[in-house]
Amino acid sequence: MDNDSAQKHRRLDQVLAPDFSADLESFGLDELRRRRDLADEVETELSYYRRLLHGRLDLLAFEQRRRRGEEQRSLIEALPEILVGRERTGGGSARHLSTELPPLPVRGRRTVDRVLGSDLMVRLPELTTEDLAEASVELAEVEAELSMTRIKVQAVLDRLQAEVVSRYKHDLGDPALHST
Numbered sequence: 001m002d003n004d005s006a007q008k009h010r011r012l013d014q015v016l017a018p019d020f021s022a023d024l025e026s027f028g029l030d031e032l033r034r035r036r037d038l039a040d041e042v043e044t045e046l047s048y049y050r051r052l053l054h055g056r057l058d059l060l061a062f063e064q065r066r067r068r069g070e071e072q073r074s075l076i077e078a079l080p081e082i083l084v085g086r087e088r089t090g091g092g093s094a095r096h097l098s099t100e101l102p103p104l105p106v107r108g109r110r111t112v113d114r115v116l117g118s119d120l121m122v123r124l125p126e127l128t129t130e131d132l133a134e135a136s137v138e139l140a141e142v143e144a145e146l147s148m149t150r151i152k153v154q155a156v157l158d159r160l161q162a163e164v165v166s167r168y169k170h171d172l173g174d175p176a177l178h179s180t
Contacts, residue, residue: 043150
């Protein structure tokens, strides 16, 4: 693992550490903002991976339906609809995302690398029904773990944001400024 990957893993560990969002009243506004921004960046990275995983899951599900005779279109014909995510709902962030993939900060990195790797999608027509089912199960398990991690990060982000809003709402600003 290179230093950049190690740092990003540490960022997730930092955000999920109990002391990261404990005793928020003792932090100045700048520190609260820094922590909120870090949690937001980590959440954005996790969200990005979830979208990638969902896209692969959608492609695999379409191929499984096609093989069962429930779909008459080819994958290429259905691709625009699949990419739009007709079957998936939920808000997406309009934030700019880097084209550089962040490291996946959960177990199952090899599974994700294998499923997200272009080789699986390129070989889709030649995979057996069992291979498709296995890849779908593995991908769904990793997506579930990633989602649980994301929920934890969102809870931290919500606590930090609530404290920042509370400071502004109650005109407290930086507690250090009001300690005299």
